[in-house]
Amino acid sequence: MIRGMRHALVVAVGAWALAPSAWAATGEAWRWTGTDGTQHYGDRPAADARAPRRLAASAPAPLARLRMERRNDEHLAWVQNPLDGPIEVLLRAEGPPPQAMPALPARATVPARTERLLTRIAAHGARADVALTAIPGHPNARPRDVEYGYPLAGGAPRIGQSWGGGFSHTDAENRYAIDLAAPVGTPVLAARDGVVMQIEDGFEDAGDLDDDAVARANFVRILHDDGSMALYAHLQAEGVEVRPGQRVRRGDRIARSGNSGLSSGPHLHFAVQVNRGLTLASIPFRMFGPGGVLRLALPPDDAQPVPTGAAPAAADPERL
Ligand SMILES: [Zn+2]
DSSP states (O other): OOOOOSEEEEEEETTGGGOTHHHHOOOOOEEEEOTTSOEEEESSOOTTOEEEEEOOOSSOOOSOEEEEEEETTEEEEEEEOOSSSOEEEEEEEESSOOOEESOSSEEEEEOTTOEEEEEEEESSSSOEEEEEEEEESOTTOOOOOOEEEOSBSSSOOOEEEOTTOTTTOOSTTTTTOEEEEOOTTOEEEOSSOEEEEEEEOOSOOOOBOSGGGGGGOOEEEEEOTTSOEEEEESEEEEEEOSOTTOEEOTTOEEEEEBOOSBOSSSEEEEEEEEESSSOEEEOOOEEEETTEEOOOOOOTTOOSOOOTTSOOOOOOTTOO
């Protein structure tokens, strides 16, 4: 399961200069051996580092960064999108909204790897707290009906949890996800052409059922040309084999499967997601597996209707 792709950040306008690290953190830690033989630690290895190794991350990298800039009588709120695909953001006030142009809440789409000015907040008022929420994907995405390839190398599909699965496929982000059981290290293949939008692979393969583990899943997010996104999650630590911005074709090897994050056993979590306007939603998809078309359907007792064009409503015989 994977949740929490949205990212919230609270800063106090007027106090922002005191805590720049709140949005400057890279989330990366490295260990390497220096030329003198001693161990060094830092957020990136030195140029002459020997045997550099990225250490397990402690927190997921942010989806967006808020940069407050004081200019005369205003705080300029800039939003940076570090991803290789668009994000939608919302900046709102926690408490009485300060005077701002445009007014809060301010909402915008930020293209890949760009920074844009979201609003100008008057600096003369009382201290105000603002919070930024970010969602991956463009709200105008119009997903096409596409047949996806099977995202794992070899073997007959073993679906551990299908659409609407009661363990963790219950919220909008995960409702139409599938969990494919696979030994750790199984090659993960792109199910559809796209561009690598976001990766995370700094978390250890804990296979944790703790709630805190939700945010510690390694994943690859691939943006398709219709604006939808495929999520490949619970990957092996340091198991991502593509880099952000890389274009991939259906069938290309992109990662190794694992057991990171909130996971009850080694598997790949696969979902197609769309930004439905500051809400990330999974959508039904068709997939061709090694044994033919996968029969995917919501459980009969699920109140959510299956949209037209989805896979046939057959019970899933391979649910573990
Ligand atoms: Zn899952």
